[in-house]
Amino acid sequence: MEAMAFLLNGTFVFATALIFAALGGLITERTGVVNLGLEGFMVAGAFSAAVTAYFAEQAGLGGMSAWIGFLSAPLCALLFALMHAIASVRFKADQVISGIVVNMLAASSTFFLVKLIFDGAAETPMLTEVFGKTNIPFLSDLPFFGVAFFQVYPTTIVALILVVIIYFVMFKTPLGLRMRAVGEHPGSADTAGIRVNRLRFLAVLVGGMVASLGGATIALTANSSFSFNTISGQGFIALAAVIFGRWHPIGAMGAALFFGLAQALKDKVQLFEFAKQVPTEVFYMLPYVLTLIVLIFTSKRTSAPAALGQPYDPGKR
């Protein structure tokens, strides 16, 4: 029982970063722009968070530094999101390629800067002022549930609130309706007076900023530093969570939790007796194989935005 509680707790720890990144991807893709740059936005966020928090720490800002680092991430990611938006929305470049360029440039430029700032070091110094787990009053004292759900990093709470906000904006406000219209049928949206490409441009910027919080989360909780393998593929897993979660905020959160559970499982698998017979790598492989299997059984009802990946040219309406 206790092992189960820790497993669930670990699930939230790993899932938080994925929730942020998946939400960022979802915002962009709902308006019809493919976002393969999630990995890059996470890298930019993690870099910015670690470096800013480090200098805030040096400046003696104490407990504030983690939050300052966290909030710096979207600003840094904005630069890369701007590239993606200019290339793929303004100049109608292949959106997949544009996303990959973001990944390449974010990775190379941040490592370059880390080496530059920290005299050739391959990673930032270890941070001391990072986020700690908060015990939610009263609830955290509950048996089982307390450990499982109510001893969390503050970032997890932010992520869950963001899920609700984005769900609300996406499905209950005129702005959300417009975004979805642009992603489904840009031509009709244009006829209805919606500035298609301007909305897409904005969505790419906001999406990149939200995704960067995922990177910041990793740098400021699990890692306490930034190095070349801090993100290592999490952005792509977040993208899978977007698709797996059927482009819906709640679905994406569910998918992120599923991947989080798989990650927590591989960390804590030695706690379980049955697992000792099986090579650990089987558990590593599990989330990817399960995703494929689930997709095989659900794929016939595709729910991707109809105009995903198609640049919009008003002249060709």
Next chain:
Amino acid sequence: MANHAQTGKSSSGWLALLKQESVWISVLSIIIGLIIGAVVMLAGGYDPLLAYESLLLKLFGSKYDVGEALGVIVPLIMTGLAVAIAFRSGMFNIGVEGQIVMGSIGAIVVGHFVNLPPVLHGIVSLLAGTVLGGLWGMLVAWLKTSRGINEVITCIMLNWTALYLSHIVIRTLMEEPGAGRSKMIQDSASISLDRLTAWMDGARVHWGFAIAMIAVIGYYFFINKTKWGYEMRAVGSNKHAAHYAGISVKKTTLRAFFISGMLGGMVGTFEVLGVFKYLAIAPATSGLGFDGIAVALLGMNTALGVLLAAILFGALMYGAQGMSFGADVPGEVIRMVISIIIFFAAAPGILRLVLKRWPRKRQEVSADGSNGVSA
């Protein structure tokens, strides 16, 4: 990618090639990339001239360096072609990473366990990895054609699955204790060119170079001169029209991904049979598949383009090691340069804007009006 798929239609000879706008876009992208790289180095307090000089010196410094640079270029040619053939068929293969891993699994298993005479053993191991890579690629296409699953997500999932599969295979069948890698292949399975290696002071040259050259020429003939190649281009430019014309989109897609996967698989076999002679338990996939996307894009999915782009990127990547040595510049600058090149090549509209404005300004000055740049 449609705009790239149709290049080369009116090119008769080199002169015509030089008149193509897309070629100019590529060349300009490269120049801008190198200039921005220099600016970044200046901003970081480095000497860009010294850096680029050390890059070139590293490349042509010795026979050893030329051989090792080839070792970087050859996989890029292969992954570039792998991505290109999928692009030409209207598909995006972001799964070359996984296909490379599967190729190396096939090569290490056959190379280590099977007993065959030299040469034959190498060929069989190479084929095993190639076919395994091809099947892994075809799985993506099958999931797309039969279940309608987006190839991007399948590829990403299969990349990680392949990586962990390789760990399982090594750990359960052939782990070299404590070394974090598999046992070695038998000598008979090696595809190294030992004499050439000795002549090049130990540079790890292997048959992969010859295979890559054959692949470039083979790709050109396949895509431009054969029925299957024609069908792929047809499906790539308009799936529905191709279907209406009686081409099986499903079969064509499966075929394209099988070939694409085979090219990727071969890269895995090269590394195992020609370079390392073992398979390491790597924490992540190589990244060569992603580099292949860059190569295919800059090379506009043509045989010659992929070859040139692979040589350029490979040379830059290998030379970057010299840069950090000679001018103390972190090698990441070169990856920045490469991504900037891709950025401008991928969004040709940006440079087209510049190219259009530029001659107009010249006209105002000279009133001559001839512009040789944007045809």
